Amino acid sequence: MAKYFDVHPENPQPRTIGTVAGTIRSDGLVVYPTDSCFALGCRLGSRDGINRIRSIRNLDDRHHFTLVCRDFAQLGQFVHVDKDVFRAVKATTPGSYTFILPATKEVPRQLMHPRKKTVGVRIPDHVVAQALVEELGEPLLSSTLLLPGEDEPMTQGWEIKERLDHVVDAVLDSGDCGTEPTTVVDFSGGGPEIVRRGAGDTARFE
Secondary structure, eight states: OOOEEEEOSSSHHHHHHHHHHHHTTTTOEEEEEEEESSSEEEEEOOOHHHHHHHHHHHTTTTOOOOEEEESSHHTTBOOOOOOOHHHHHHHSSSSSEEEEEEEEOOOOOOGGGGOOEEEEEEOOOOOHHHHHHHHHHHHHEEEEEEOOSSSSSSOOOHHHHHHHTTOEEEEEEESOSSSSOOOEOTTTSSEEEEEOSSSSGGGGGO
């Protein structure tokens, strides 16, 4: 049964954030809010967490997982970013964007796209998500909480708790989230390719 935690959206309680981070460190799978919508999150090296996310979302091995990072210093440990890409990414983060980039050796192989050896990264503009990643001390392996056959993510934490009670370990709620996932921009081929139009403005990448 999932534990439910309600935190303040602007001043999340440190003890609660610490408890949820502890669940993640113990290979738990959590639901947490972001600046786009709710997401599933687990520890970077958690094979069980990855498998559970794949099962919940019915994902194949070509799905790009996202590493939710605290800042650029952390992001740069896990993906290769050249000068041109750096400027484009820097100008739009933190924000509702996911960038697909070549992975470094720090990224577990099972997280990479099997052929392209890429991974998604992002820095959210959300106090609670930032607090959780800060407390965790490493990127949070994430995927949008969009269930198979549904057009939009769930927006309310209590509803998520009811529906996913036996498949996740914790739900962190700071109020209603949006229904629009991040805009996804693929830089792995050189120039920007908009893979998904979402919450972030795409004008800069057109």
